[in-house]
Amino acid sequence: MSLGNIARSNALWSLLQQFSSQGINFVVIIFMTRMILPEDFGLMGMIYVFISIGVVLLEGGMTESLIRTKDPDTHDFSSVFYVNLISSIAVYALVYVSAPFIAKFYDQEVLTNIIRVFSLTFVISAFTAVQNAILVKELRFKRQIAIVIPALIISSIVGLTMAYHGYGVWSLVYMALVKAFLISVQLWFYASWKPTLSLQWGRVKHHFSFGYKIALMEILNSIFANIFNIFIGKNFAVAQVGYYTQANTLKQVPVSNIYGAINKVAYPIFSSIQDDAEKMLTVYRRMLLLMMFVLTPIMVCLIILAAPAITFLFTEKWLPALPYLQILCFAGILHPLVVFNMVIFKVKGRSDLYLYLGFINKLFIVIGIIATFKVGIIALLWSQVAAYFVSFLLNSFYLSRVMGYHFLKQLADLIPILLLNVFVGAVLYYVYGLLTSYGLGNFTVLLIGTTVSVLLYIVLSKMFKMNELIDLRSMVAHRSINFVNRRDQ
Structure with a gap:
């Protein structure tokens, strides 16, 4: 298929994925605002920056490198997969230890457990970060829709049910956790690629040499995308x-x-x-x-x-x-x-x-x-x-x-x-x-x-x-x- 045909056939699917995903999220948030307090959304807003940084540290910009690389092979994919998996465990451990200090910074003790539970999404998502990058590289947005939408619907039902029964901020936490789990499970079973026992440090070095600069930039983006949450939450x-x-x-x-x-x-x-x-x-x-x-x-x-x-x-x-x-x-x-x-x-x-x-x-x-x-x-x-x-x-x-x-x-x-x-x-x-x-x-x-x-x-x-x-x-x-x-x- 020509590049023009690929662009024509996938532009709409990309739009549909974005609008359907955000549309469902937005409708859910509308209902959530009627059942939980502004303070609950405020607590989540305080930790977004730390979660975003964790996601960037997890991938290290290497999935971006996979998308950019012409004709990557299974050794590239597998090497990045194992590095992501190891990184996710290290990042989760770091966040787990740091959680009490973050809570103390905001003077909100409840944030300790919220951060520790929410951060489990790092490890869950690491199992399928490469599979998702492959779908993006191949412009297979139709498949992404088939994976994301069911996960969104089920996780939204979980979150709304918890909010209705008075779980407050925890309804937002578990909604995100269920969504990450369901997306990863589907990506693992439906993706055409599976990891092999191949970890080539030469490939890792190649992707990291490009990706670490992107990762540093994404960390800055994460901090400054949430800097007003941090400042408002602190003051x-x-x-x-x-x-x-x-x-x-x-x-x-x-x-x-x-x-x-x-x-x-x-x-x-x-x-x-x-x-x-x-x-x-x-x-x-x-x-x-x-x-x-x-x-x-x-x-x-x-x-x-x-x-x-x-x-x-x-x-x-x-x-x-x-x-x-x-x-x-x-x-x-x-x-x-x-x-x-x-x-x-x-x-x-x-x-x-x-x-x-x-x-x-x-x-x-x-x-x-x-x-x-x-x-x-x-x-x-x-x-x-x-x-x-x-x-x-x-x-x-x-x-x-x-x-x-x-x-x-x-x-x-x-x-x-x-x-x-x-x-x-x-x-x-x-x-x-x-x-x-x-x-x-x-x-x-x-x-x-x-x-x-x-x-x-x-x-x-x-x-x-x-x-x-x-x-x-x-x-x-x-x-x-x-x-x-x-x-x-």
Whole structure:
């Protein structure tokens, strides 16, 4: 099968996996917010960073190397498998010993047992990290859906049942644990590859030499993706962590779905065309602009309709999360512009540049925190938006060197999408004010406001003949997008 056909047949499956997985998670969280307290979500928010770091230490970036490597064999897979397994036991032991100190840091004794139980997912996932990497490398997203969705449904039932019976934060812990176990069991039985008795240190060294830089960057990403949870949890009430966590979760539903789906297709495709600079640039531009075309209007709608959205989905007790959500949505618009170009650096083998830029970008966040932490949480979140914007400028400079996609060209590509969203957002703001003046319910306001925005966005996009709308219509009509072979009009 040609690369174009592979991209066409798997883009939709990747999207379906992202949307179905996140959709189920989101629906479950909606019900969870009605049964457990903001403080329970806050406790989980406090430990996310340590769990994320554990996952990165477990894989050491070597599964990324497997995906990038052309024609890896069973010796590569088996060597990485055994290293992952050994690492998982070591990481779990480290986390187990560290748990009381983490709990003391937050002054929350209950975190000790939560961390120790939740961290069992490290060992469980290690058994099938390589099998999952093989599915990603081979673009077998249809198989991934068949594995992930049943695990999600069963684990969600477990979590909701526990929440209903008053288990609080433990319902979230065991929901994650059951999900990891079921996914690993299915990957083990349904994957075409099984480990052999082969541990070749030469292969390990090869994958580690590339992967450790990626792992260091992912550790930084994990820390800074959760740095506001850490800071808020240390300096403010536990409930504030819960409000921030839920606001970030609501923002991340569209961001992680849209970016995650396209990024999952992008990395293996870019790896296969890394020697064709012109084709790589064309594919990159199409993917980036499609992400921005779909993601930006969703963020604009969330900014304007934040109050009815939170009240309808989570009930009024979560309204303190309102300003957090609105600010985070501005960061959500900038997110693809900052992180998607990092994929190019990985594919081009510039893991040094990937690490350097990631470190500098995180430094911007630290500067923002130092400058605003005394002011309060609102100022703290605005500093995140500012850091993303400066990071976009810096990344664009290096992207122009690596791939020839200059900042002014990026800006010229993005301006039509941004201007369109500013206009649609202004109309929605007026419509929202009109609807609330009539005293309509939250669901009615959301339904009418969203419908008006979507219809206006589509009509104007068609009027101005935007290529991104053509891609989107192609995906809906033909269930695929030919990123690789389709040329700009």
